[in-house]
Amino acid sequence: MTTVTPFLWFNDNAGGAIERYQKVFPGTEVVNETRMPDGTLFVATIRIHGQDIIMMNGGPSHQLTEAFSLSVGVETQEEVDTISDALIDGGGYQDNCGWLKDAFGLSWQIVPAALMKLMSGPDPVRVGRVNAALMQMKRIDIAGLQAAYDGAES
Template identity: 40%
Template sequence: MTNSIYPCLWFDGNAKAAATFYCSVFKNSKITSENPMVVMFEINGQKLMGLNGGPHFKFNEAFSLVVNCDTQEEIDDYWNKLTADGGQESMCGWLKDKFGFSWQIVPSIIGELMSDPARMQRIMPVIMTMKKLDIEKLKNA
């Protein structure tokens, strides 16, 4: 028997709608099983569970999913899709989708750009002025 660890996302009766939405945003994603209480789905191979738990708990920024993007086109695409229909932009590459769930849409080179402390000191003020991250502006900082 293998242990499997995956996040459970608590929804107020709309777990299936959320799973369907996320599977439409990310390629290689699918709903793997469902019943009235639970929807199991995968986003790019990452297993998740959506629970129709009711109105008792709400999402907050203490838990988010990070999407590493190789190009600005990818950043723009995910940003636009996830903020559509009531999603909200936040700061520094963070956003909330229409279900109130937080995402971080970041360039895959962010770790490399920030690995040098001197460069990180130049990049952080630039990041702090952005909502959606701009790869070229970060490279030029």
């Protein structure tokens, strides 16, 4: 069976990233791991909510960039806030339009279902207001998006 699995190259902190992701996403499991003769982690596969991700400590020759991100679909503002805060804790930062970079250099998008619903609405004027509001946000504010869709002044 053919599979497609994200493969992430870390300098030397894949183990720390795995520990963080296990805390942020309960139920995350280490599917397998390969260790160097000295016992340090070389490659591991983890499973987050059914998605396998391979992570390697490959050294500094390749860096993670915003050209690749993991998207997390959520329902509530509480999930947006909790997951975002947990991922940026310890040296990450919140970026525009719900994107963030965690302390390990991996980019994430925290995407509430409401955003997709509002952006796919039938009225292009309302969708335009949602898009304009989104472009002004760092962390996505579901109530702010809904207010923009409804035409409420902010």
